[in-house]
Amino acid sequence: MSDVLVVEHVAKRFGALTALRDVNLRLEQGEVLGLIGDNGAGKSTLIKVICGYHRPDHGRLVVNGQEVVLHSVDHARSLGIDTVYQGLALINELSVYHNMFLNRELRVGPLLNNRAMRKLARAHLEDMGVNIPNVNAEVAKLSGGQRQAVAVARAVYSDARILLLDEPLAAMGAKEGTLILDLIRDLKARGEVSVIIIAHNYAQVLDVCDRVNLLQHGSITFDKPTSEVSLEELTELVVAEYRNRRLRGE
Amino acid sequence: MTGTLPRQKEAPAQRDRRLLTLLRTGGTVLVRWREASVLIVAIAMAIYFRAANDVFLTYDNLRNIAQATAPAAIVAVGIVLLLVSGEIDLSVGVVAALAPFLVHYAVDLYGIPVIPAFLIAFAIAAFIGFCNGVIVTKFKVPSLVATLGSYYLLLGILLVTSHAYPAEIPSAAKGRIQTIFGAGDWSSLIWCLGVVLVYHVVLTRTRWGLHTISVGGNLIGATEAGIRVNRIKIGNFMMAAMLGALAGILEAFRINSIDPNIGGGTALVFTAISAAVIGGTALAGGSGTVIGALLGALILAELQNGFNLIGISANPFNIILGSAILLSMVANQYLSRLRRTGGG
Ligand SMILES: Nc1ncnc2c1ncn2[C@@H]1O[C@H](COP(=O)(O)OP(=O)(O)OP(=O)(O)O)[C@@H](O)[C@H]1O
Ligand SMILES: [Mg+2]
Numbered sequence: 001m002s003d004v005l006v007v008e009h010v011a012k013r014f015g016a017l018t019a020l021r022d023v024n025l026r027l028e029q030g031e032v033l034g035l036i037g038d039n040g041a042g043k044s045t046l047i048k049v050i051c052g053y054h055r056p057d058h059g060r061l062v063v064n065g066q067e068v069v070l071h072s073v074d075h076a077r078s079l080g081i082d083t084v085y086q087g088l089a090l091i092n093e094l095s096v097y098h099n100m101f102l103n104r105e106l107r108v109g110p111l112l113n114n115r116a117m118r119k120l121a122r123a124h125l126e127d128m129g130v131n132i133p134n135v136n137a138e139v140a141k142l143s144g145g146q147r148q149a150v151a152v153a154r155a156v157y158s159d160a161r162i163l164l165l166d167e168p169l170a171a172m173g174a175k176e177g178t179l180i181l182d183l184i185r186d187l188k189a190r191g192e193v194s195v196i197i198i199a200h201n202y203a204q205v206l207d208v209c210d211r212v213n214l215l216q217h218g219s220i221t222f223d224k225p226t227s228e229v230s231l232e233e234l235t236e237l238v239v240a241e242y243r244n245r246r247l248r249g250e
Numbered sequence: 251m252t253g254t255l256p257r258q259k260e261a262p263a264q265r266d267r268r269l270l271t272l273l274r275t276g277g278t279v280l281v282r283w284r285e286a287s288v289l290i291v292a293i294a295m296a297i298y299f300r301a302a303n304d305v306f307l308t309y310d311n312l313r314n315i316a317q318a319t320a321p322a323a324i325v326a327v328g329i330v331l332l333l334v335s336g337e338i339d340l341s342v343g344v345v346a347a348l349a350p351f352l353v354h355y356a357v358d359l360y361g362i363p364v365i366p367a368f369l370i371a372f373a374i375a376a377f378i379g380f381c382n383g384v385i386v387t388k389f390k391v392p393s394l395v396a397t398l399g400s401y402y403l404l405l406g407i408l409l410v411t412s413h414a415y416p417a418e419i420p421s422a423a424k425g426r427i428q429t430i431f432g433a434g435d436w437s438s439l440i441w442c443l444g445v446v447l448v449y450h451v452v453l454t455r456t457r458w459g460l461h462t463i464s465v466g467g468n469l470i471g472a473t474e475a476g477i478r479v480n481r482i483k484i485g486n487f488m489m490a491a492m493l494g495a496l497a498g499i500l501e502a503f504r505i506n507s508i509d510p511n512i513g514g515g516t517a518l519v520f521t522a523i524s525a526a527v528i529g530g531t532a533l534a535g536g537s538g539t540v541i542g543a544l545l546g547a548l549i550l551a552e553l554q555n556g557f558n559l560i561g562i563s564a565n566p567f568n569i570i571l572g573s574a575i576l577l578s579m580v581a582n583q584y585l586s587r588l589r590r591t592g593g594g
Contacts, residue, residue: 052476053473053474072476072478073473073474073475073476074476077476083474085471085474087470087471087474088471089468089470089471089472089474089475090468090471091463091464091467091468091471091472091536092467092468092536093463093464093466093467093536093537094460094463094464094467098460102460102464102472102475102477103461103475103476103477105457105460107457110456110457111451111455111456112455112456112457112460114455
């Protein structure tokens with residue numbers, strides 16, 4: 001299978017803090033890759049490097065076989081990379097449908113085509129099966145899970161070929177979480193979209209992902225197909241490091 | 251209406267219900283359409299001053315009110331753009347005073363025709379706004395401080411180059427151009443309404459407006475969504491400065507003198523900020539209304555004019571103005587809380 005995305009020797013520092021030391025990662029066409037790691041391991045930072053938000057200090061990105069230097073989030077979007085950020089990137093003061101088309105607004109001449117955006121937003125949310133009664137409502141009025149659904153819908157229905165989902169299930173109820181997982185499975189079944197998904201719930205990771213990567217100490221230290229790894233093994237992997245450190249008295 | 255017979259009771263109850271629905275609809279309009287409350291205050295004030303003094307609603311006086319409203323409202327439109335994007339500009343009032351001088355310098359010192367001289371004045375205003383924007387976005391200086399600096403800098407340039415003396419309107423600009431740009435009875439009001447209409451559409455119906463709200467509402471989120479946040483902010487600084495220049499040129503042509511005191515130092519920009527705030531624009535960023543700012547400017551002009559007519563001196567005016575700002579801020583907070591909880 002061909003890789004749609006290759007990350008090679010990527011490093012990113014914030015002042016004195018090294019968030020990513022030497023990351024190597026690849027994403028195959030049509031694959032769902034789970035990215036796990038401790039809080040503060042640098043998962044979100046890696047996502048933000050891939051989506052053009054952060055410039056890496058070192059290393060290179062290869063998208064669809066071509067090396068690219070991403071200038072901006074828009075640049076990454078133009079290459080088919082779209083993101084659900086951990087912070088969701090929603091504008092409280094705007095309506096649901098304006099948020100769903102943020103920075104990708106439909107227009108008639110210089111004016112916003114609100115009618116078309118409203119209609120599409122409604123259709124997409126319905127298609128997703130998430131209950132958001134009114135697309136005209138300000139996002140500020142939504143619940144945490146509804147807000148997350150809007151952010152996920154925005155990315156999923158953007159025609160992206162590479163989807164980066166940073167904890168898209170964090171605020172989701174059991175039913176809505178399943179909805180989103182089903183959605184990801186649907187995308188996978190169509191085989192056009194490749195996904196990197198960050199989650200702290202390993203059961204969900206094993207459930208929906210083809211492969212899992214562990215980010216530790218600024219690089220990927222574990223890479224296996226989910227078929228070859230169990231929930232216990234994953235948990236053990238993450239906890240063992242903490243246990244060892246405690247044994248060494250650190 | 252307290253009939254005990256059941257049959258008689260029905261009609262008033264129905265009427266009550268209808269009245270209640272009407273009131274509730276009124277309340278909804280008041281909460282949803284936030285300019286409505288400001289409009290009501292403006293109208294109530296006109297009724298009060300008309301009752302107090304017959305002169306208030308005469309043609310001549312209405313023109314006075316219009317001419318006081320227009321420059322403040324034009325500057326306030328720029329202030330609204332900036333407040334919505336989470337910034338402020340204290341220097342626009344001096345840009346207003348500087349712009350007609352730039353026209354005067356270009357025409358009378360360099361022999362440039364009037365219309366190109368206008369363009370030069372607007373270009374320089376835009377450049378001033380650009381510098382303000384760059385200082386705020388690239389060098390991360392809070393706009394209150396940055397534009398305080400440019401306020402004094404520009405004031406100094408204005409006073410040094412003009413020797414703090416008024417200049418005459420360039421003779422080439424007299425006649426039609428002067429009439430169109432401020433000297434005609436209603437010319438500044440027409441410009442003002444045009445500006446308000448255009449920017450109302452910009453803020454509510456265009457991508458620029460949406461992104462302006464986004465930048466002020468959630469700067470990080472807007473950046474993550476790929477919005478060029480610096481470009482939006484710098485652009486709004488530029489537009490605010492150019493609107494300041496327009497207000498200054500209109501005012502100079504109206505009073506038929508290019509006066510370094512146009513804008514009265516900080517008076518014009520403070521009036522404009524007051525108008526924006528009274529009109530319902532929050533300083534927190536992310537929301538604001540251009541039409542509200544126009545109504546806010548109208549209220550302030552009505553107050554000043556009405557007090558004048560009634561014979562109250564300018565001194566207590568400040569007490570009223572201060573109270574009005576405080577009151578409208580409190581009302582704003584209250585209304586937006588109502589709006590957020592879906593009241594009305
Ligand atoms: N913009 C920034 N400036 C400075 N430091 C940052 C910035 N973004 C992240 N960091 C730091 O980089 C490290 C990695 O952060 P990151 O958000 O990537 O972790 P994460 O793996 O996503 O954690 P979590 O599971 O809690 O979301 C943290 O120590 C964080 O404090
Ligand atoms: Mg994170």
